[in-house]
Amino acid sequence: MTAAPFPRLDLAPKLDRHLRLWWPLDYLRLLYWAFFFPQAIRWYVETFGKPEYRKAEGRTAVWQALRNDPIQRRLVVQAFLCLVLFTVVVSWGLQTAGLPMNWFGVAVGVAVGVAFGVAVGVAFGVAFGVAFGVAVGVAVGVAFGVAFGVVFGVAGFVMGLVAGLMALSVVGGVAGGVTVRMTRGVAVGVVFGVAVGVAVGVAVGVAVGVVVGAAVVVVVVVVGVRLLDWLLLGLPARLMGKMGGAGRMVWLPLPGVQRELEARLARDWAAGVRDVNEVLAYTLQFVPAVGAINAALAAVPAPVLLERAAVLADRPYDWNLMQYSSASLRNALWRQAIRGLLPFGPAALGRRWQERFPIEPRVDTPGRTACAGFWYWHEKEAEKAVEAFAVVSELRHGPELHRIAHAIVSARVAGDLDAINGCRSTFQPLESLPDPELRSGTLAALRVLRQVVDEARVARNSVSALSRSAALGRANAALTKLLETGAATCPEPEWPLIRSIAEKWRDIISKAGGVVGEEVLRQPVPNPYEGYSGLPVTGPTFVGRENILRHIEDRWAGGAQPPPLILYGHRRMGKSSVLRNLDRIAGAHTMVVYLDMQDTGWVDHTGQLLLDFAEAIHRRAMEAGLDAGECPANTDYADLGAARRSLNALFGRLDDQMAGRRLILAIDEYETIEEGIEHGRIGSDLPGYLRAKAAQYRWLALVFAGLHTLEEMGHDYRAAFGSAAAEHVRVSYLSHDSALRLITRPHSDFALEYAPDLRDELYRLTAGQPYLLQRLCWELVTCWNERFLQGGETTPRILTMADLESVLTSDFYQAAGYYFDGVWTNVTAAERQLMRILAGRAEGTWSPAELSAAAGLPEDAVRGTLDLLRQHDVIPDEPSSVRFAVELMRRWVVEHGSAA
Numbered sequence: 001m002t003a004a005p006f007p008r009l010d011l012a013p014k015l016d017r018h019l020r021l022w023w024p025l026d027y028l029r030l031l032y033w034a035f036f037f038p039q040a041i042r043w044y045v046e047t048f049g050k051p052e053y054r055k056a057e058g059r060t061a062v063w064q065a066l067r068n069d070p071i072q073r074r075l076v077v078q079a080f081l082c083l084v085l086f087t088v089v090v091s092w093g094l095q096t097a098g099l100p101m102n103w104f105g106v107a108v109g110v111a112v113g114v115a116f117g118v119a120v121g122v123a124f125g126v127a128f129g130v131a132f133g134v135a136v137g138v139a140v141g142v143a144f145g146v147a148f149g150v151v152f153g154v155a156g157f158v159m160g161l162v163a164g165l166m167a168l169s170v171v172g173g174v175a176g177g178v179t180v181r182m183t184r185g186v187a188v189g190v191v192f193g194v195a196v197g198v199a200v201g202v203a204v205g206v207a208v209g210v211v212v213g214a215a216v217v218v219v220v221v222v223v224g225v226r227l228l229d230w231l232l233l234g235l236p237a238r239l240m241g242k243m244g245g246a247g248r249m250v251w252l253p254l255p256g257v258q259r260e261l262e263a264r265l266a267r268d269w270a271a272g273v274r275d276v277n278e279v280l281a282y283t284l285q286f287v288p289a290v291g292a293i294n295a296a297l298a299a300v301p302a303p304v305l306l307e308r309a310a311v312l313a314d315r316p317y318d319w320n321l322m323q324y325s326s327a328s329l330r331n332a333l334w335r336q337a338i339r340g341l342l343p344f345g346p347a348a349l350g351r352r353w354q355e356r357f358p359i360e361p362r363v364d365t366p367g368r369t370a371c372a373g374f375w376y377w378h379e380k381e382a383e384k385a386v387e388a389f390a391v392v393s394e395l396r397h398g399p400e401l402h403r404i405a406h407a408i409v410s411a412r413v414a415g416d417l418d419a420i421n422g423c424r425s426t427f428q429p430l431e432s433l434p435d436p437e438l439r440s441g442t443l444a445a446l447r448v449l450r451q452v453v454d455e456a457r458v459a460r461n462s463v464s465a466l467s468r469s470a471a472l473g474r475a476n477a478a479l480t481k482l483l484e485t486g487a488a489t490c491p492e493p494e495w496p497l498i499r500s501i502a503e504k505w506r507d508i509i510s511k512a513g514g515v516v517g518e519e520v521l522r523q524p525v526p527n528p529y530e531g532y533s534g535l536p537v538t539g540p541t542f543v544g545r546e547n548i549l550r551h552i553e554d555r556w557a558g559g560a561q562p563p564p565l566i567l568y569g570h571r572r573m574g575k576s577s578v579l580r581n582l583d584r585i586a587g588a589h590t591m592v593v594y595l596d597m598q599d600t601g602w603v604d605h606t607g608q609l610l611l612d613f614a615e616a617i618h619r620r621a622m623e624a625g626l627d628a629g630e631c632p633a634n635t636d637y638a639d640l641g642a643a644r645r646s647l648n649a650l651f652g653r654l655d656d657q658m659a660g661r662r663l664i665l666a667i668d669e670y671e672t673i674e675e676g677i678e679h680g681r682i683g684s685d686l687p688g689y690l691r692a693k694a695a696q697y698r699w700l701a702l703v704f705a706g707l708h709t710l711e712e713m714g715h716d717y718r719a720a721f722g723s724a725a726a727e728h729v730r731v732s733y734l735s736h737d738s739a740l741r742l743i744t745r746p747h748s749d750f751a752l753e754y755a756p757d758l759r760d761e762l763y764r765l766t767a768g769q770p771y772l773l774q775r776l777c778w779e780l781v782t783c784w785n786e787r788f789l790q791g792g793e794t795t796p797r798i799l800t801m802a803d804l805e806s807v808l809t810s811d812f813y814q815a816a817g818y819y820f821d822g823v824w825t826n827v828t829a830a831e832r833q834l835m836r837i838l839a840g841r842a843e844g845t846w847s848p849a850e851l852s853a854a855a856g857l858p859e860d861a862v863r864g865t866l867d868l869l870r871q872h873d874v875i876p877d878e879p880s881s882v883r884f885a886v887e888l889m890r891r892w893v894v895e896h897g898s899a900a
Helices: 024-036 039-048 059-068 070-096 103-128 130-154 157-178 182-208 210-225 227-233 257-267 269-282 286-299 302-312 329-341 347-355 366-378 382-391 398-413 417-421 424-431 440-461 465-489 494-520 546-557 575-580 597-602 606-623 640-655 671-678 686-696 715-720 736-744 756-766 770-794 801-807 810-815 817-825 829-839 848-855 859-871 887-897
Strands: 565-568 590-596 662-668 700-706 727-730
Touching (some): 024 070, 059 070, 286 329, 302 366, 366 382, 382 398, 398 424, 546 727, 597 671, 671 686, 736 756, 756 770, 756 801, 756 887, 810 887, 848 859
């Protein structure tokens, strides 16, 4: 039977509001916190204060916190009022009890005590933050204020001096006990308090009598070690299962605390570590906490040891916990005691005594070694972390920690671009780890640095200055993103180390980028507009077709066999580019076989065409790792009958291997098959054969691209692919946003700018027609490069309307003639007649009635012809007004339409 888990410790103060300035009980609460629970003041600031000022340390930061954080400012005011009010109230109480008081002496004593408390509070506040300054200031101020005030009011100056010295000894113990530097402050404070108390007691005993001296010694010792607090608040019966207020100001280890924490760690390591941190945050039981961790680590099995150590290193409340989980806490306390007992002794003697108690992290056990490695990371001693993790590299996750430590050291010492490039060998082992990732956030950050190393290699070895500049730009962007997001994903203690590496590398990359950037400015711009020639586009200038690709992907995603898809649109609209980019959406188990039917004019019979199909399918199947048999031979496709049998055999051979796979036949310029049928070179049953194979094999899908829809095709296609069995996808103009993206960002490293009016004019002239847009931009960049070769580095890197005027010449229309001629010859004579009429009006639109009158045709006939022009993308889909979609097409018709 599984034992019930321990209830989670919750030792934080139970206060759901901020302290109120005019509520008397809040001043008592603040006094209680200062004397018995100083960690609560730190909790109060962290809970209610502004996040950016919670941990302000240093004079400038503290004063900024007081100016800008009302919670901390009000806390300081309440602390000052608490000092004054409490000492006055105590003096009034003593007078009420019958003790005669000299109120002038009381005032002087209170003033001295409050002034001393404020001074001490300010000093500690600047050093350690507002919360700690308030805690120490109130404790010291109240002790001194009461001592000086009461004695000045009762017995005069001499006894006041005695009481003041007594208060100094008491406060020495209290102030040392409340310090957040637990491993040092507790020991020093108590030893110092007892020592000073004994010394003062002896001195006063000589001066005013043994009785007074003995009393002082007793008071100092009792208060210094908080024996009464230990007895009243620290009984094991009150501690076990509750720990409500026990031990909050107790420096002596309470019985049972270590045993309780060990049991919690053994039951649930993560929950136990959380409870250890809770004890450290709200008690002074540091010794039992460290003892529990050491005992628990010694009992942890080796396969999970590093996992447990990593949990311990995940944002501990006090990193000294990690230090003394490896180093000797006993030796550290002895060192502090020696330093406290010999503050004015010979330095050499003190050092010699302290050297007898070494406090270096130990690597004599796996648990201590693992903690040492994480501690060295926290202390930014990365080289020592490598040595520590090397000792435990044989344990599970040991290789990962050792390789991470080695990579961090290598990256830290890299001081230039060549050194960063040299880090590649130290990052490579992180790609293949023998165990599941333990520090996944750290590995993710190091992968970013590995990416930067790869970019540095490109920047170092590339011949092109633009490529080097682009690589350095990508590296800079990666480092900037890492610095912005790394703190949320990369754990401590690795993150401060990696952050410093990223900052250093970014400076190196930025400087190198500046040098290469100057070199880029001395070179022409590589022309990125690859679609200028009319060939299919597969690079970064293929934009604006996401909706078409998404539509096709949706048809392929379902379990059912997709219908044949017909991509249609006029020439140079990007249909072939869509087919060439189907691999982007195909997925790992989809094979795309691209076939361009423009070669059908060279085939003598259908068998030769089927051989082209078979060779392309066989090649793609072999690339995918399938057994497609022998390469298709010409003799197997010598005639139509043999070709069908051979291709059927290839389909049958693949059928058994296509489970979970898909094969896409992407057939471009599919109308040319119809032309081959008309000329008798291709059998009329070929479309039907393809449709039958797609129906027979569910893994086979067909995608056609051409100028026409099935309704415009011949009988053979209409019979094979009826409108109910095929789906049409129109490929038309780019949207405005996609066109601007193509113009301004054809490549991530494009080094020219377009003037805003030029961008708008390019879209107006082309309406987003992709070929014309690429052609115009290519011409613009080419002309700029020619101007750059003449003008050099002073040539402005911005393209303007003046550049466009130099491009739009008769040479441009001749170079782009394939597009204009293609549109012109793809329409009917009636469409060409209306196009000539439309071209006569440069501004504004035509109505169907105006066109009817100008053409001398019935309006119904004109409307029918306009529908054809819309279908062919010559005019936009605006029934009430008619104009050319592409202004450049209108201008071409004006110049060449009458002769065409």
